[in-house]
Amino acid sequence: MGVSIIRYSPWIMHFNAGACNGCDIEVLAALTPFFDPERLGVKLAPNPRHADIIIVTGALNKKAAERLRRLYEQTPSPKYVIACGACATSGGVFTDSYPVFSRADRVVPVNVYVPGCPPRPEAILYGIKKLLDKVAEGG
Amino acid sequence: MFKMAVVEIPIGPQHPALHEPIMLRVKAEGEEVVEVSVNTGYNHRGVEKLMEKNSWIRGMYLAGRVCGICNAVHTQTYVQGVEKLMGVEPPPRANYIRTVVMELERIHSHMLISAVVAEIVGFDTLFMLIMRDRERVMYLKDLVTGSRVHADIHIVGGVKRDIDEIRRGKILDELKVIEERLKYYRRVFEEDYTLAKRLTEVGRIKKADALSHCVVGPTLRASGVGSDVRFDDPYAAYSEIPFNVVVRDEGDSWARMMVRLEEALVSVDIVRYALEHLPQGPAVPKAFPRAAKVGEVISRVEAPRGELIYHIVSTGGGNPYRVKIRTPSFLNVVNTEFTYLGHRLADVPVIFASYDPCISCTERVLVIDERRGLRRYLSLRELARWGAT
Amino acid sequence: MAELSVGSYSFREAGPRRYVAPVDLERLREVVELLVREDSYLSMISAVDLPKEGAIELNYVFWSIKHRAAFIVKTRVSRERPVVPTIVDIVPGALGGELETYDLFGVVFEGNARLRRGFLVPEDLTSKGVYPMRKDAGV
Numbered sequence: 001m002g003v004s005i006i007r008y009s010p011w012i013m014h015f016n017a018g019a020c021n022g023c024d025i026e027v028l029a030a031l032t033p034f035f036d037p038e039r040l041g042v043k044l045a046p047n048p049r050h051a052d053i054i055i056v057t058g059a060l061n062k063k064a065a066e067r068l069r070r071l072y073e074q075t076p077s078p079k080y081v082i083a084c085g086a087c088a089t090s091g092g093v094f095t096d097s098y099p100v101f102s103r104a105d106r107v108v109p110v111n112v113y114v115p116g117c118p119p120r121p122e123a124i125l126y127g128i129k130k131l132l133d134k135v136a137e138g139g
Numbered sequence: 140m141f142k143m144a145v146v147e148i149p150i151g152p153q154h155p156a157l158h159e160p161i162m163l164r165v166k167a168e169g170e171e172v173v174e175v176s177v178n179t180g181y182n183h184r185g186v187e188k189l190m191e192k193n194s195w196i197r198g199m200y201l202a203g204r205v206c207g208i209c210n211a212v213h214t215q216t217y218v219q220g221v222e223k224l225m226g227v228e229p230p231p232r233a234n235y236i237r238t239v240v241m242e243l244e245r246i247h248s249h250m251l252i253s254a255v256v257a258e259i260v261g262f263d264t265l266f267m268l269i270m271r272d273r274e275r276v277m278y279l280k281d282l283v284t285g286s287r288v289h290a291d292i293h294i295v296g297g298v299k300r301d302i303d304e305i306r307r308g309k310i311l312d313e314l315k316v317i318e319e320r321l322k323y324y325r326r327v328f329e330e331d332y333t334l335a336k337r338l339t340e341v342g343r344i345k346k347a348d349a350l351s352h353c354v355v356g357p358t359l360r361a362s363g364v365g366s367d368v369r370f371d372d373p374y375a376a377y378s379e380i381p382f383n384v385v386v387r388d389e390g391d392s393w394a395r396m397m398v399r400l401e402e403a404l405v406s407v408d409i410v411r412y413a414l415e416h417l418p419q420g421p422a423v424p425k426a427f428p429r430a431a432k433v434g435e436v437i438s439r440v441e442a443p444r445g446e447l448i449y450h451i452v453s454t455g456g457g458n459p460y461r462v463k464i465r466t467p468s469f470l471n472v473v474n475t476e477f478t479y480l481g482h483r484l485a486d487v488p489v490i491f492a493s494y495d496p497c498i499s500c501t502e503r504v505l506v507i508d509e510r511r512g513l514r515r516y517l518s519l520r521e522l523a524r525w526g527a528t
Numbered sequence: 529m530a531e532l533s534v535g536s537y538s539f540r541e542a543g544p545r546r547y548v549a550p551v552d553l554e555r556l557r558e559v560v561e562l563l564v565r566e567d568s569y570l571s572m573i574s575a576v577d578l579p580k581e582g583a584i585e586l587n588y589v590f591w592s593i594k595h596r597a598a599f600i601v602k603t604r605v606s607r608e609r610p611v612v613p614t615i616v617d618i619v620p621g622a623l624g625g626e627l628e629t630y631d632l633f634g635v636v637f638e639g640n641a642r643l644r645r646g647f648l649v650p651e652d653l654t655s656k657g658v659y660p661m662r663k664d665a666g667v
Binding site: 354366460 | 564569575
Binding site for chain 1: 181182183184185186188189200201204205206207208210251267270271274277287288289
């Protein structure tokens, strides 16, 4: 029941887990007036306790992964994770490099993967929309 | 009586042009910063090791993904070094196209950090406006390279795509609008009262300290040292394009931002000149070698954040033996611990951002008040506005 | 010019604006002091593992503003006992380079009190005493 609240106004927390910043600047761009995310009710959450969706970028550097795990635990349910970019989805060009775990789903459960290097802001917003639809259907 | 507690504040932003994002541990006595130490490792991806395991060509893609914001300069530094080791010379038109892409990146990068600094001091409207206008530059990057972020336009011996007449015209048209907006933002940073108050005299680096602590780029040029790789050690088409090196001598955060805004305008001129004087001839090579000769090279490029330098060692063969990458932020962020001392807590994020490390705006800070046994989480934004009325 | 002298050290031209000089470990600090007086800054410390020669080569690359050229000081340490004197008291900006080279290669910069494992390398490797950039690191 509480799930339908997220459908209309998801608050996003963005976490860079060892990214080149390519995905991060596209996530940032997705939050600016040109792409207008607020028409989807999307806003940046001020801290994990207010977040509904965590967007993870980067190849999951091992040190950063510890922090991600902790942040994920601090976020209250219902919570969802979007793996944004090739690195968070599969490791990208950094797959199996010694300081990274390569995939976000090795650290936290992932609900939606948005491929791209980096994905365009439109694709990121589309990924959020797909997640919201999935949630509405009870997924 | 109220006693001053020593507060330890880890400030952990993520970083840009560097392999590793930084965590600052700040010790403060009341409001005054007494010690800063830099912790790293959150963005280490092992690029140098990966390059030893992959071919020369794959190394281009690895180099470009060290940093999404200034990826073209990384690829340039790598490719120009590899070209020396392979005995290949790119044609003039390719050099001009490479220059256009790198300067477009400089513009968007400087706009990004200007927006971030505005946001940190509370000027949200300015942040949104600059980000909106920055989209024009992203559009131009998309037009030239096929991608908004990762240009991937370099190839050994040239570039992968040429610029046709239609695109050239579109870029020149769009540049006129971008130039107007940049001039406006330069005026805002010059004249706005809030920005002046939060940026001037903050994080001042004297010329001698700038050199002994080895800072580079706008951070160095804002402290009175006119060192710019494009001018001193020219590469791509820079030896043929007239431009000014922007220098200021105030050495504070305001000077660093002004250097960047002025440089963005210089970049517009460089792109315009390059497009108006684009040499005829091919830009895309028909083939390229897969193996390099034995040797080593030191390759230097002026990234938006400063000098970017690669050391590439080849023992012949299809993979590099060693690639060492030193990003500008590695120097600017790690070596500037001394610049925060004596400042207020709220100045720390401002000084940090003025080195252009590209921090994520939602980064969080843990404030521990030992005396009262309290722990509070603040965002960088909140810390920056601490004590502000 | 094919050669440039800095004090009693002769730097050979290795390319446009690149001058190289091999230097014994004991003379490193002296040549660094001289270079600093040529209005230069330390641009990077690049270590190269040479297991076939039982050595690790260290390249100290200085950029001289006065000469508008790079001066590369090459020196070697043995892989068995990779100890080199720190230059962080002469050039405070050498801090990052020394910390990084220690963590990745195991080169000990004697006199640098801030050397520590974990500057870059994650704990699962530092706990096993692995220096990832060595050729025999196995990562």
